[in-house]
């Protein structure tokens with residue numbers, strides 16, 4: 001662990017809150033911060049650092065941490081749902097191709113209109129944009145304000161494109177609509193890339209406040225990878241639509257599906273990350289000043305002077 005050494009100014013501090021030893025759970029309240037746990041010998045200071053999260057408490061305060069936490073989680077749930085609804089029908093049709101006997105076994109259960117639900121979820125995501133945006137007159141040019149605008153623009157483009165796709169299959173079904181459909185796919189990809197670009201910046205600023213997010217290696221989803229999977233889906237669709245050679249089309253189809261699966265799994269992780277961040281923002285760790293009480297140093301003859 002890269003635990004910073006205990007600063008001298010806490011040499012006379014005692015633990016003021018009932019915090020429990022990291023290793024054995026012993027209640028350390030009242031013990032000196034420099035000492036060791038009487039039960040297991042672990043440095044008390046280690047438990048203090050674990051409880052306090054000095055990195056998070058050194059960051060500038062958020063105006064409304066609860067609203068920001070809720071907005072992050074809601075935004076991720078909307079994006080996850082909107083993505084699933086866009087991918088559901090292509091995935092069902094892809095799966096149906098493996099069994100020619102039951103040509104529409106799965107896709108029969110996924111009507112093309114589900115894409116309207118995706119547009120609705122993109123609109124619902126706007127609640128998060130409103131909550132994340134800085135108030136009028138405050139830091140309108142700040143980096144997070146720019147990232148929130150990316151997310152907002154991405155959601156607008158997503159809602160329009162998903163609606164367009166729904167209208168194309170419902171109102172004007174046409175056998176040679178493949179190129180128009182491809183244009184919608186490209187627009188959806190651009191929308192997703194915008195949202196992820198914004199999320200990248202927002203998570204960089206806000207994610208630091210969650211120790212779980214900050215330090216997790218396996219559970220933390222990189223946002224740039226998500227942009228790569230979106231690019232893979234769009235490229236796969238372009239080749240599937242425009243290429244002639246059967247083998248090339250097959251490879252492109254499989255690429256699209258693999259990238260789609262990676263996208264959904266990654267979004268699942270991002271949603272979990274948003275839940276971590278929300279939890280840290282709702283229940284922030286106590287500050288060092290709350291955990292430690294510095295006892296004024298007793299003069300050597302303190303006892304005598306009191307008796308006088």
Ligand SMILES: [Zn+2]
Pocket residue numbers: 021022023024025026037038039040041042
């Ligand atoms: Zn202990």
